[in-house]
Amino acid sequence: MEQKKLMLYQNMLFIRRFEEKITELCKIEGKLPGMLILCTGQEAVAAGVCGALEKDDVIISNHRSHGHLLAKGADPNALMAEIFGKVTGCNKGKSGTLHIAVPEVNALCTTTVVGGGIPIAVGTAFAQQYKKSEAVTVCFFGDGSADEGSFHESLNMAALWDLPVIFVCENNVYSGAQRMEEHTKVKDIALRAQGYGMPGVIVDGNDAEAVLKVTAEARQRCLAGEGPTLIECKTYRWRGHGELDQQVYQPKDEIAMWMERCPIKKIENELLAEGVISREDVTALEDSIAIFVEDAVRFAEESPLPAPEEALEDVYV
Amino acid sequence: MQQITMGQAIQQALAEEMRRDENVFLAGEGIGVGIHESPVMPTYGLLQEFGPARVKDTPVSEAAIAGLAVGASVMGLRPVVEVMFNPFFTLASDQIVNHAAKLRYLSGGKSSFPLVVRIKTGAGGGAGCQHAHNLEAWVAHCPGLKVVMPGTAADAKGLLKSAIRDDNPVIFFEDMGLFFFPSPVPEGDYTIPIGVADIKKPGRDVTVVTWSKMLGVAFKAAAALGQEGIDVEILDLRTLLPLDKEAVIKSVQKTGRLVILHEATRTGGYGGEIAALAAEEAFSYLKAPIKRVTAPDIPVPSSPPLERFYIPNENQLIEAVKSIVI
CATH class of the missing domain: 3.40.50.970 (Thiamin diphosphate (ThDP)-binding fold, Pyr/PP domains)
Known part of the structure; x- marks a missing residue:
């Protein structure tokens, strides 16, 4: 268990430092193309959920995907190269930062259409059931996605057919610029599970161990043929929707309050208090992560851009 | 069979x-x-x-x-x-x-x-x-x-x-x-390749490019026009994407005249794509303007006379063909 907890900490710290580097780079004019959307503050969801999964398990991600992908085991070099728009990127620059698919680790689809991945998760879970494979699907989405029709259709169908899928709602308080109470009447997205005939679980989304535990339980239910679970992870988006968002709608004291509840500091303090790691270990880990992140940036920077005419490739098989 | x-x-x-x-x-x-x-x-x-x-x-x-x-x-x-x-x-x-x-x-x-x-x-x-x-x-x-x-x-x-x-x-x-x-x-297993159009009736005077149910309308019109000595070539696209451009171009090069027939409404319909293809790739072969026979730009109505009015018919196709075959 200590090893698992340490792994959660390492993964979360890696995601944080990886995205901090992106934040830094995107301030340099012309360095990174496109619209950068980060998961800072939500790392415990990515690490906790993926910490409960096996390699064969599938994840379907959304626009805030970097954490999910890294936690599932994506190669940081290829991920960074894709964010740079380089030909060595996960998707040869076709995706950019927003829709990265990493089939090598069964991160099969990342979609930026809000709620767009939820029906696809029904399909991948259907295939897992059809092939009688010992694997499940996890679908990550935000609280805003729970307002989409695709959410309703998909949860209904998944429950009806007892599909092995875990719907993970990362409730980060904001759907675009709308606070939860401005976009839905209910206080908990998990309440909706009851309407579809599946368990709805609420968990502290800043507690990676708790997230891992409820995910592992949901996974067991899936594998036992008991069907899907809706997990609502209560967390908070430290940064804007994207890096161009001025966050005019987010109260400063609210952000500060949630930064006090940093999921990484929490697990780090626990590990220190439990004597699992020392201050020196933390420094050593930081140093090694910094090297990995620098390597990823160097790999991306040294990689070539795609030739323009490569835009014509990969449309059809 | x-x-x-x-x-x-x-x-x-x-x-x-x-x-x-x-x-x-x-x-x-x-x-x-x-x-x-x-x-x-x-x-x-x-x-x-x-x-x-x-x-x-x-x-x-x-x-x-x-x-x-x-x-x-x-x-x-x-x-x-x-x-x-x-x-x-x-x-x-x-x-x-x-x-x-x-x-x-x-x-x-x-x-x-x-x-x-x-x-x-x-x-x-x-x-x-x-x-x-x-x-x-x-x-x-x-x-x-x-x-x-x-x-x-x-x-x-x-x-x-x-x-x-x-x-x-x-x-x-x-x-x-x-x-x-x-x-x-045919009985049993056979496939027809996607992306390949089919000349359902060869002809000399005019190409009618069509697909789906309108194929029957094209045949009715071709029979009537044949009586009057107008030899219609019917090209069934079968696949819209990828489009068999070569089949369309070849047929237009042969007949020099093109009418496109589809059930869908006119504006923004796929007929426009076929017309553009002919204009870009076979313009010098065209002896007459390209014509389209389509549904009018209205939703499909329900009452039988209204719905019949909507669906393109052989008379409209005959008229379109005659307007460009002198």
Whole structure:
């Protein structure tokens, strides 16, 4: 268990430092193309959920995907190269930062259409059931996605057919610029599970161990043929929707309050208090992560851009 | 040769492909036990043969049905899902337009999505515009998809088999007006390649490019025009995307005249694409202006005289041909 907890900490710290580097780079004019959307503050969801999964398990991600992908085991070099728009990127620059698919680790689809991945998760879970494979699907989405029709259709169908899928709602308080109470009447997205005939679980989304535990339980239910679970992870988006968002709608004291509840500091303090790691270990880990992140940036920077005419490739098989 | 309807030909293609490949499964509203039970319907009898694990009756949830196909296909299954009527495609369209069509590209060619979406279409049943609306031009505007729209039962069987075996997402339009009339269909396994048009009737004086149910209208007009010494070539596109450009260009080069006939409405219809192709690639061969015979720019009305007014007929085609063949 200590090893698992340490792994959660390492993964979360890696995601944080990886995205901090992106934040830094995107301030340099012309360095990174496109619209950068980060998961800072939500790392415990990515690490906790993926910490409960096996390699064969599938994840379907959304626009805030970097954490999910890294936690599932994506190669940081290829991920960074894709964010740079380089030909060595996960998707040869076709995706950019927003829709990265990493089939090598069964991160099969990342979609930026809000709620767009939820029906696809029904399909991948259907295939897992059809092939009688010992694997499940996890679908990550935000609280805003729970307002989409695709959410309703998909949860209904998944429950009806007892599909092995875990719907993970990362409730980060904001759907675009709308606070939860401005976009839905209910206080908990998990309440909706009851309407579809599946368990709805609420968990502290800043507690990676708790997230891992409820995910592992949901996974067991899936594998036992008991069907899907809706997990609502209560967390908070430290940064804007994207890096161009001025966050005019987010109260400063609210952000500060949630930064006090940093999921990484929490697990780090626990590990220190439990004597699992020392201050020196933390420094050593930081140093090694910094090297990995620098390597990823160097790999991306040294990689070539795609030739323009490569835009014509990969449309059809 | 067996004489069966297009509905039965599709049924044979589905059954034969399901016997051949256990990764093929069907899903849709009422495809197992439906409200339109009839031996000529495409999925009739398949639940009995293949069981509920492979013939999935779904809730009325078009987005989830289409997403089911996208997700199952990336896992290596070969879903064939049904959209009951073309207008309901709009409810499935996010999954088809933004996901089925684009996810392979977004993956940088790493993933493939071998799925088929069968869409029942066509005016003529009096059901009105929310059950009848030919939207083939919409989907043909989405790179990443293939779009097939057969006009004969024999083509439907061979093309559907190709669609199921294709590693790309294929949108397969079935005009319900063709479900009920028997025509010759080869027995057993055969395929017709996607992306290849077919000269259904060779001719000398004018090319009529058409597809789906309008093929019958083209034949009626060609017979009448033949009586008057006008020799019509009928080119059945069969596939809209990828378009068999060469077949269109060659035919226009031969006859020097082009009329495009489709049931869909005129403005933004796929006929415009064919006209543009001829203008760009065969302009110097054209002896007369290009003509289009299409539905007017209105929703499909319900009352029989109104609906008949909507659907293009042989008289309109005859008139269009005569206006350019002097």
